[in-house]
Amino acid sequence: MKRVLFVDDEPRVLKQLQQMLESQKDQWDMAFAPGGEAALTLLAASPFEVVVSDIAMPGMDGAAPMKIVCERYPAIVRIVLSAPQEMETALRAVPVAHQFLLKPCDPNMLRVAVERATSLLNILSNKLLANLVGSVKDLPVLPRTYMALRQKLAEPEASIRDLVHIVEQDVAISAKVSQLLNSSYFGLPREISSVRTAVGFLGIDTLQNLVLSAGVFSMFDQLALLPGFSCEELQAHLQLTAKIAGQIPASAHLRGIAVVGGLLYDVGKLVLAMRAPAHFKRALQGAQTEGHPLYVVETDLMGVSHAEVGAYLLGIWGLPSPVVEAAAHHHNPHRVPQDSLDAVGIVYISNRLAQPGSGHAPSAESIAQLEIDPDYLERLGVSEQFSGWQEMAKASASELHLES
């Protein structure tokens, strides 16, 4: 039984939730708190796995209860429910929530959100994984400049000038960003020499993503050479995946998440190369000689694969949970309960489309070659779009000069 605590200052809403979730009684042990103070008292008295809370409550200011839950009980899954008009405030005010859901929330959506978040937590709390990659304090931290950009963007009056200034202050990152900008990736009409001009061409979201990719890869640039593994190739592959992910039709919010997921879903390989090079080397060799996927060999050898390791790091970095989920499930998206295209689906499909040779004329055969399960595409309702996406992937790959 999962213990789930619901918090809302309006007794009517709590009552509705209780009635709505009647059918969950066999799986969830539920408690209902009429406000932040009451919730904290219940949490202090007995352990919970999930807190689902309203965002705007009197007594405690806005996100305060969630912040306290995050500090005192970091292992608890935190889901915020907010009315559409509070959504923007909620997103700005609560970097401590794992998920946001809009009120009124359909019981099925709430059930899926809780199940998804807790299944992720099981992966992330795997002891083997913690032993393998070391304690949290030994892991690289989220690139400082990216973090600063995110914080600045959360301020309502942040200007482009402030944002550019943050990037320019980090000389190493600025240099990497310029290098990426002037690579064939963007196909910009002329050489871009300043971050400021780049923002004009590409927009602040792209700049933020570039800073993230450059920052992450620069943390791992001291890796020992491992046969069959190249950081440059991995970064190029992730950029192609992100580029494809950004072109799959989705809401602006989902697209933003999917692009970040596309840039980072394989970061676990870098962590393994850094923290467990001997194991990773054996896995690479094993994958090559046995012809099995790398993640399968890793799991046989180490009990976890780069997918879980990557998700673990991204979770520690506090990236939005759909990004963490996209990394955790990028080889097995089927295990996620989903019936429409979400970040897990987009990142998975984009990764498959970014494989070498994916630009061939679309056919049933080429789908099989890509190892995409047609039933999975069917389940997400995107079978018909897929051949168009293959063409788009082909064009993206040739822009990047990756396709033979």
Ligand SMILES: [Fe+2]
């Ligand atoms: Fe992978």
